Amino acid sequence: MSLQDVHNMAKKTKEELDVSAEEKIKEAARKVFTLKGYAATRTRDIAEASGINLALLNYYFRSKEKLFHVIMIEKIQKLFGVIIPIANDTNLALEIKIELIVTNYIDLLLEHPDLPLFVFSEVRNNTEQFIHSTNADNLLRNSSLIKQIELKKPDINPLHFLMSLLGMVVFPFIGKPVFTAAGILDEEIFQKLMNERKALIPKWIKSMLELEL
Amino acid sequence: MSLQDVHNMAKKTKEELDVSAEEKIKEAARKVFTLKGYAATRTRDIAEASGINLALLNYYFRSKEKLFHVIMIEKIQKLFGVIIPIANDTNLALEIKIELIVTNYIDLLLEHPDLPLFVFSEVRNNTEQFIHSTNADNLLRNSSLIKQIELKKPDINPLHFLMSLLGMVVFPFIGKPVFTAAGILDEEIFQKLMNERKALIPKWIKSMLELEL
DNA sequence: TATTGATTTAAACATTTGATTAAATCAATA
DNA sequence: TATTGATTTAATCAAATGTTTAAATCAATA
Incomplete structure (x- = not known):
């Protein structure tokens, strides 16, 4: 069971109506990775663009590389x-x-x-x-x-x-x-x-x- | 008068027969930049690939960005x-x-x-x-x-x-x-x-x- | 041989950056 | 209200990386 699964199980809280934090991060990652490419992208850019902090980004996706792979x-x-x-x-x-x-x-x-x-x-x-x-x-x-x-x-x-x-x-x-x-x-x-x-x-x-x- | 010019003026020494140090660096830069892109390229990669040390690379081209621009x-x-x-x-x-x-x-x-x-x-x-x-x-x-x-x-x-x-x-x-x-x-x-x-x-x-x- | 400039060596610097941590806060719910 | 899990805050770590420096070495030449 992955970390994402753990989160999804418990995702019956506030962001069920609007977009989940995980999806916000992915959306920002799509934007920044596509714009600048993998190497020129900093995880801090993605965190900032998603409006979500760096700690949570790493908590959800473990690493820049894993997040990139998903995208x-x-x-x-x-x-x-x-x-x-x-x-x-x-x-x-x-x-x-x-x-x-x-x-x-x-x-x-x-x-x-x-x-x-x-x-x-x-x-x-x-x-x-x-x-x-x-x-x-x-x-x-x-x-x-x-x-x-x-x-x-x-x-x-x-x-x-x-x-x-x-x-x-x-x-x-x-x-x-x-x-x-x-x-x-x-x-x-x-x-x-x-x-x-x-x-x-x-x-x-x-x-x-x-x-x- | 640029740094390159200074060097070219004095370039009547050993490497007039074979390839000049500057050209070796540029040749390696072409290879590495093209292979990995600007952001993923480290100046140390270029130095290593050219067989010439990092200090001289910066002495000739001032910065990674300036070298990249030339290429x-x-x-x-x-x-x-x-x-x-x-x-x-x-x-x-x-x-x-x-x-x-x-x-x-x-x-x-x-x-x-x-x-x-x-x-x-x-x-x-x-x-x-x-x-x-x-x-x-x-x-x-x-x-x-x-x-x-x-x-x-x-x-x-x-x-x-x-x-x-x-x-x-x-x-x-x-x-x-x-x-x-x-x-x-x-x-x-x-x-x-x-x-x-x-x-x-x-x-x-x-x-x-x-x-x- | 002495000089001069090119090149190397080795080290160090400051900054950036991916990643982690622990404690605090917030929001929902039982 | 107490609990629980999601999220933030702030700080820190270690490694990578661009750049600089000073001294040593080498090769050509005057």
């Missing part, structure tokens, strides 16, 4: 959660899947613009720790989506299309800080572009799948 | 240096430019696979510091490349095509650690795919530019 797993699942259920749905036509994935992904990322850059760079810095924590391996490799693409274009590795789709959807969010800093983009244009891309990318991907090379 | 400017210029000269060449046809950018970029990134993730995430963590240090603003916005795209497809914002091209080229390198950790990719497949993409992406982009929506 990371959430974030990884959020990042893959959009694509996997759709990719594995055997009742949807390829064209519909592409549209769904693109639209849902862009909507998710418009709400959480720094999700991809956070996950990609933190996983890179600690690869071993998160191996297979995505559950994306077989769920993607043997997905119905991959099979549908293979059927349509047997001569090209289907990963090409997956990477292109994800690249066109996700890359703008990753490059945004740089492009913004470089003066190429501003927030207003960015929003407009990403909404346009919900319609453009599926058309582009479909045409790539039709293309005879 | 970052290099990296940013490397990342944009491939695309800007080609984009601004007024003697090249659009089709040729697309092929050149894709091929050169993939070759660069095969040599420096973690360049994009490093630059994007560090710029994000310290946006203010690197604003306009790319010199990419007008060089990209008013580039001949952008004008050529506008001419070909006046109804769509040319940034769409730039983002798609960069996304298809760069994203695989950013996602690689995650896909590898998830078991979707391995190094061998990755290399093969990226070499195939040198031919595929230009064809795809051209077909996107032809497409009537």
